Amino acid sequence: MLYRNFATSEQIDAEYDMSLVVGDPSEYFAFYARESAAAREQHACQLDVPFGPAIEETLDIFPAADPAAPIVVFIHGGYWRRLSAKEFSYVARGLVRRGITTVVTNYALCPKVTLPEITRQSRAAVAWLRTTKHDYNGDRDRIYVAGHSAGGHLAARVLCTDWAGDYALPADLVKGAYAISGLYDLQPLRYAFVQPSLQLTGDIIARESPALNLPRASAPLIAEVGGKESDEFRRQSADYIDRWQAAGLPGTYREQAGRNHFNVIYEFNDPDSELCERFVSMVGG
Numbered sequence: 001m002l003y004r005n006f007a008t009s010e011q012i013d014a015e016y017d018m019s020l021v022v023g024d025p026s027e028y029f030a031f032y033a034r035e036s037a038a039a040r041e042q043h044a045c046q047l048d049v050p051f052g053p054a055i056e057e058t059l060d061i062f063p064a065a066d067p068a069a070p071i072v073v074f075i076h077g078g079y080w081r082r083l084s085a086k087e088f089s090y091v092a093r094g095l096v097r098r099g100i101t102t103v104v105t106n107y108a109l110c111p112k113v114t115l116p117e118i119t120r121q122s123r124a125a126v127a128w129l130r131t132t133k134h135d136y137n138g139d140r141d142r143i144y145v146a147g148h149s150a151g152g153h154l155a156a157r158v159l160c161t162d163w164a165g166d167y168a169l170p171a172d173l174v175k176g177a178y179a180i181s182g183l184y185d186l187q188p189l190r191y192a193f194v195q196p197s198l199q200l201t202g203d204i205i206a207r208e209s210p211a212l213n214l215p216r217a218s219a220p221l222i223a224e225v226g227g228k229e230s231d232e233f234r235r236q237s238a239d240y241i242d243r244w245q246a247a248g249l250p251g252t253y254r255e256q257a258g259r260n261h262f263n264v265i266y267e268f269n270d271p272d273s274e275l276c277e278r279f280v281s282m283v284g285g
Contacts, residue, residue: 015232028262036089051128056108062092063136070142070283077149097271101138152182156210184240226259
Protein backbone atom coordinates (compact mmCIF):
# COMPACT_ATOMS: atom_id res chain seq x y z
CA MET A 1 0.00 0.00 0.00
CA LEU A 2 1.15 3.53 -0.74
CA TYR A 3 -0.69 5.06 2.21
CA ARG A 4 -3.16 3.54 4.66
CA ASN A 5 -5.53 1.47 2.48
CA PHE A 6 -4.62 3.21 -0.80
CA ALA A 7 -2.78 1.08 -3.34
CA THR A 8 -2.61 3.53 -6.25
CA SER A 9 -2.13 7.23 -6.92
CA GLU A 10 -5.51 7.27 -8.63
CA GLN A 11 -7.18 6.17 -5.40
CA ILE A 12 -5.41 8.92 -3.47
CA ASP A 13 -6.34 11.54 -6.07
CA ALA A 14 -9.98 10.50 -5.78
CA GLU A 15 -9.87 11.72 -2.17
CA TYR A 16 -7.45 14.64 -2.41
CA ASP A 17 -8.04 16.21 -5.85
CA MET A 18 -10.94 18.58 -5.22
CA SER A 19 -11.74 18.82 -8.93
CA LEU A 20 -12.63 15.12 -8.71
CA VAL A 21 -14.44 15.38 -5.36
CA VAL A 22 -16.40 18.60 -5.98
CA GLY A 23 -16.09 19.19 -9.71
CA ASP A 24 -14.97 22.26 -11.62
CA PRO A 25 -13.96 24.87 -9.01
CA SER A 26 -14.26 27.85 -11.37
CA GLU A 27 -17.58 29.07 -9.93
CA TYR A 28 -16.12 29.03 -6.41
CA PHE A 29 -12.98 30.86 -7.49
CA ALA A 30 -15.16 33.40 -9.28
CA PHE A 31 -17.06 33.95 -6.01
CA TYR A 32 -13.79 34.45 -4.13
CA ALA A 33 -12.55 37.00 -6.68
CA ARG A 34 -15.84 38.89 -6.99
CA GLU A 35 -16.54 39.16 -3.28
CA SER A 36 -12.91 39.98 -2.47
CA ALA A 37 -12.87 42.86 -4.96
CA ALA A 38 -16.03 44.19 -3.35
CA ALA A 39 -14.51 43.85 0.12
CA ARG A 40 -11.47 45.90 -0.90
CA GLU A 41 -13.80 48.64 -2.21
CA GLN A 42 -16.09 48.63 0.81
CA HIS A 43 -13.58 48.44 3.66
CA ALA A 44 -10.60 50.56 4.57
CA CYS A 45 -7.48 48.53 3.88
CA GLN A 46 -3.74 48.66 3.47
CA LEU A 47 -2.72 46.42 0.60
CA ASP A 48 0.58 44.76 -0.29
CA VAL A 49 2.34 45.73 2.93
CA PRO A 50 5.78 44.05 2.75
CA PHE A 51 6.89 41.90 5.66
CA GLY A 52 9.92 40.22 4.08
CA PRO A 53 12.43 40.51 1.23
CA ALA A 54 10.63 38.34 -1.35
CA ILE A 55 8.16 40.14 -3.61
CA GLU A 56 5.44 37.67 -2.58
CA GLU A 57 5.86 38.38 1.14
CA THR A 58 3.05 40.89 1.61
CA LEU A 59 0.05 41.48 3.84
CA ASP A 60 -3.39 42.93 3.13
CA ILE A 61 -4.63 44.58 6.32
CA PHE A 62 -8.31 45.30 7.04
CA PRO A 63 -8.50 47.21 10.33
CA ALA A 64 -11.45 47.12 12.68
CA ALA A 65 -12.71 50.33 14.30
CA ASP A 66 -11.36 49.66 17.80
CA PRO A 67 -7.64 50.45 18.30
CA ALA A 68 -7.52 47.49 20.70
CA ALA A 69 -9.19 45.03 18.31
CA PRO A 70 -7.96 41.44 18.23
CA ILE A 71 -6.03 40.44 15.09
CA VAL A 72 -6.81 37.38 12.99
CA VAL A 73 -4.13 36.43 10.47
CA PHE A 74 -5.76 34.48 7.63
CA ILE A 75 -3.59 32.24 5.41
CA HIS A 76 -5.04 31.38 2.02
CA GLY A 77 -5.30 27.97 0.38
CA GLY A 78 -4.56 26.64 -3.09
CA TYR A 79 -2.52 23.49 -2.37
CA TRP A 80 0.54 25.73 -1.79
CA ARG A 81 0.78 26.18 -5.59
CA ARG A 82 -1.97 28.55 -6.73
CA LEU A 83 -4.13 31.55 -5.70
CA SER A 84 -3.03 34.51 -3.59
CA ALA A 85 -4.14 36.75 -0.76
CA LYS A 86 -6.21 38.82 -3.20
CA GLU A 87 -8.74 36.02 -3.72
CA PHE A 88 -9.42 35.93 0.01
CA SER A 89 -9.96 39.58 0.94
CA TYR A 90 -13.61 38.76 1.48
CA VAL A 91 -12.87 36.86 4.70
CA ALA A 92 -12.45 40.31 6.24
CA ARG A 93 -16.04 41.26 5.43
CA GLY A 94 -17.64 39.43 8.30
CA LEU A 95 -14.74 39.58 10.75
CA VAL A 96 -14.10 43.33 10.51
CA ARG A 97 -17.78 44.05 11.09
CA ARG A 98 -17.54 41.92 14.23
CA GLY A 99 -14.66 44.01 15.52
CA ILE A 100 -11.73 41.85 14.39
CA THR A 101 -8.80 43.33 12.48
CA THR A 102 -8.14 40.89 9.65
CA VAL A 103 -4.77 40.39 7.98
CA VAL A 104 -4.62 38.22 4.85
CA THR A 105 -1.12 36.95 4.15
CA ASN A 106 0.50 36.26 0.81
CA TYR A 107 3.37 33.85 0.19
CA ALA A 108 5.51 32.46 -2.61
CA LEU A 109 4.18 29.31 -4.24
CA CYS A 110 5.54 25.89 -5.12
CA PRO A 111 7.49 24.94 -7.18
CA LYS A 112 9.26 28.30 -7.01
CA VAL A 113 9.85 27.63 -3.31
CA THR A 114 9.56 24.59 -1.05
CA LEU A 115 6.93 23.91 1.56
CA PRO A 116 9.34 24.64 4.45
CA GLU A 117 9.96 28.07 2.92
CA ILE A 118 6.21 28.76 2.81
CA THR A 119 6.00 27.81 6.49
CA ARG A 120 8.89 30.18 7.22
CA GLN A 121 7.15 33.00 5.37
CA SER A 122 3.89 32.40 7.24
CA ARG A 123 5.70 32.54 10.57
CA ALA A 124 7.62 35.63 9.48
CA ALA A 125 4.34 37.41 8.70
CA VAL A 126 3.08 36.81 12.24
CA ALA A 127 6.42 37.80 13.78
CA TRP A 128 6.37 41.02 11.72
CA LEU A 129 2.90 41.87 13.00
CA ARG A 130 4.04 41.32 16.58
CA THR A 131 7.28 43.29 16.38
CA THR A 132 6.59 46.12 13.92
CA LYS A 133 4.94 49.38 14.92
CA HIS A 134 1.71 49.84 12.97
CA ASP A 135 -0.62 52.66 12.10
CA TYR A 136 -3.71 50.47 11.95
CA ASN A 137 -6.03 49.28 14.71
CA GLY A 138 -5.03 46.02 16.34
CA ASP A 139 -3.70 44.67 19.62
CA ARG A 140 -0.36 42.93 19.00
CA ASP A 141 -0.89 40.96 22.21
CA ARG A 142 -4.06 39.37 20.79
CA ILE A 143 -2.97 37.65 17.58
CA TYR A 144 -4.83 34.60 16.27
CA VAL A 145 -4.20 32.59 13.10
CA ALA A 146 -6.63 30.97 10.69
CA GLY A 147 -6.48 29.40 7.27
CA HIS A 148 -8.25 27.30 4.69
CA SER A 149 -7.00 24.12 2.98
CA ALA A 150 -3.23 24.59 2.54
CA GLY A 151 -3.73 27.63 4.74
CA GLY A 152 -5.22 25.38 7.41
CA HIS A 153 -2.01 23.37 7.35
CA LEU A 154 0.03 26.58 7.61
CA ALA A 155 -2.11 27.90 10.47
CA ALA A 156 -1.36 24.69 12.38
CA ARG A 157 2.36 25.05 11.64
CA VAL A 158 2.33 28.67 12.82
CA LEU A 159 0.49 27.69 16.01
CA CYS A 160 3.22 25.16 16.80
CA THR A 161 6.09 27.65 16.36
CA ASP A 162 8.72 27.90 19.10
CA TRP A 163 8.38 31.67 19.30
CA ALA A 164 10.66 32.04 22.30
CA GLY A 165 13.41 29.75 21.03
CA ASP A 166 13.39 30.73 17.34
CA TYR A 167 12.30 34.37 17.41
CA ALA A 168 12.98 35.63 20.98
CA LEU A 169 9.28 36.51 21.20
CA PRO A 170 6.66 35.56 23.81
CA ALA A 171 6.01 31.82 23.80
CA ASP A 172 2.25 32.46 23.76
CA LEU A 173 2.39 34.95 20.88
CA VAL A 174 -0.46 33.20 19.04
CA LYS A 175 -3.54 32.99 21.24
CA GLY A 176 -5.46 30.45 19.16
CA ALA A 177 -5.92 28.94 15.71
CA TYR A 178 -8.88 28.14 13.45
CA ALA A 179 -7.88 25.69 10.70
CA ILE A 180 -10.53 24.98 8.06
CA SER A 181 -10.28 21.94 5.77
CA GLY A 182 -6.59 21.60 6.49
CA LEU A 183 -4.03 18.90 5.70
CA TYR A 184 -2.10 17.64 8.71
CA ASP A 185 -0.50 14.41 7.50
CA LEU A 186 1.29 15.10 4.22
CA GLN A 187 2.29 11.52 3.44
CA PRO A 188 -0.45 10.79 0.86
CA LEU A 189 0.43 13.90 -1.15
CA ARG A 190 3.77 12.36 -2.09
CA TYR A 191 1.76 10.02 -4.36
CA ALA A 192 -0.87 12.55 -5.44
CA PHE A 193 -1.38 14.85 -8.41
CA VAL A 194 0.30 17.78 -6.62
CA GLN A 195 3.66 16.06 -6.14
CA PRO A 196 5.27 17.48 -9.32
CA SER A 197 4.72 20.95 -7.87
CA LEU A 198 5.35 20.22 -4.19
CA GLN A 199 8.34 17.89 -4.61
CA LEU A 200 7.78 16.38 -1.17
CA THR A 201 10.56 14.27 0.31
CA GLY A 202 10.52 12.06 3.37
CA ASP A 203 12.32 14.77 5.31
CA ILE A 204 9.87 17.50 4.29
CA ILE A 205 6.90 15.29 5.17
CA ALA A 206 8.37 14.53 8.59
CA ARG A 207 9.13 18.20 9.28
CA GLU A 208 6.02 19.77 7.81
CA SER A 209 3.21 17.40 8.86
CA PRO A 210 1.50 19.01 11.87
CA ALA A 211 0.23 15.59 12.98
CA LEU A 212 3.83 14.45 13.38
CA ASN A 213 5.01 17.58 15.19
CA LEU A 214 2.74 18.23 18.14
CA PRO A 215 3.90 20.93 20.55
CA ARG A 216 4.35 20.40 24.28
CA ALA A 217 1.97 23.25 25.01
CA SER A 218 -0.33 25.29 22.83
CA ALA A 219 -3.17 27.76 22.62
CA PRO A 220 -6.56 26.32 21.61
CA LEU A 221 -7.03 24.88 18.11
CA ILE A 222 -10.28 24.45 16.19
CA ALA A 223 -10.17 22.15 13.15
CA GLU A 224 -13.27 22.51 11.00
CA VAL A 225 -14.23 20.75 7.79
CA GLY A 226 -17.20 20.64 5.46
CA GLY A 227 -19.65 17.81 5.91
CA LYS A 228 -19.57 17.13 2.16
CA GLU A 229 -15.79 16.92 1.91
CA SER A 230 -14.05 13.69 1.03
CA ASP A 231 -13.67 10.98 3.65
CA GLU A 232 -9.93 11.64 3.79
CA PHE A 233 -10.24 15.39 4.36
CA ARG A 234 -12.70 14.79 7.20
CA ARG A 235 -10.46 12.08 8.64
CA GLN A 236 -7.39 14.33 8.47
CA SER A 237 -9.04 16.95 10.68
CA ALA A 238 -10.64 14.45 13.06
CA ASP A 239 -7.45 12.44 13.49
CA TYR A 240 -5.40 15.57 14.06
CA ILE A 241 -7.68 16.73 16.84
CA ASP A 242 -7.65 13.22 18.35
CA ARG A 243 -3.84 13.36 18.49
CA TRP A 244 -3.96 16.93 19.77
CA GLN A 245 -6.31 16.06 22.62
CA ALA A 246 -4.42 12.84 23.43
CA ALA A 247 -1.35 15.03 23.99
CA GLY A 248 -3.31 17.06 26.52
CA LEU A 249 -3.74 20.05 24.20
CA PRO A 250 -6.98 22.07 23.88
CA GLY A 251 -8.65 21.28 20.58
CA THR A 252 -12.08 21.01 18.98
CA TYR A 253 -13.27 19.23 15.83
CA ARG A 254 -16.25 20.61 13.90
CA GLU A 255 -18.12 19.78 10.71
CA GLN A 256 -20.14 22.31 8.73
CA ALA A 257 -23.18 20.44 7.50
CA GLY A 258 -23.82 20.57 3.76
CA ARG A 259 -20.57 22.35 2.86
CA ASN A 260 -17.88 21.18 0.47
CA HIS A 261 -14.19 22.05 0.35
CA PHE A 262 -14.70 25.32 -1.52
CA ASN A 263 -17.86 26.80 0.01
CA VAL A 264 -17.00 25.89 3.59
CA ILE A 265 -15.56 29.42 3.92
CA TYR A 266 -18.44 31.31 2.27
CA GLU A 267 -19.84 32.37 5.64
CA PHE A 268 -16.95 34.79 6.15
CA ASN A 269 -19.02 37.06 3.90
CA ASP A 270 -21.75 37.39 6.54
CA PRO A 271 -20.95 38.97 9.92
CA ASP A 272 -24.00 37.27 11.45
CA SER A 273 -23.03 33.79 10.27
CA GLU A 274 -22.30 30.94 12.63
CA LEU A 275 -18.70 30.84 11.37
CA CYS A 276 -18.08 34.49 12.24
CA GLU A 277 -19.79 33.96 15.57
CA ARG A 278 -17.34 31.16 16.35
CA PHE A 279 -14.44 33.48 15.54
CA VAL A 280 -15.86 36.10 17.90
CA SER A 281 -16.05 33.45 20.61
CA MET A 282 -12.46 32.36 19.92
CA VAL A 283 -11.05 35.87 20.34
CA GLY A 284 -13.14 36.50 23.44
CA GLY A 285 -15.52 39.01 21.89
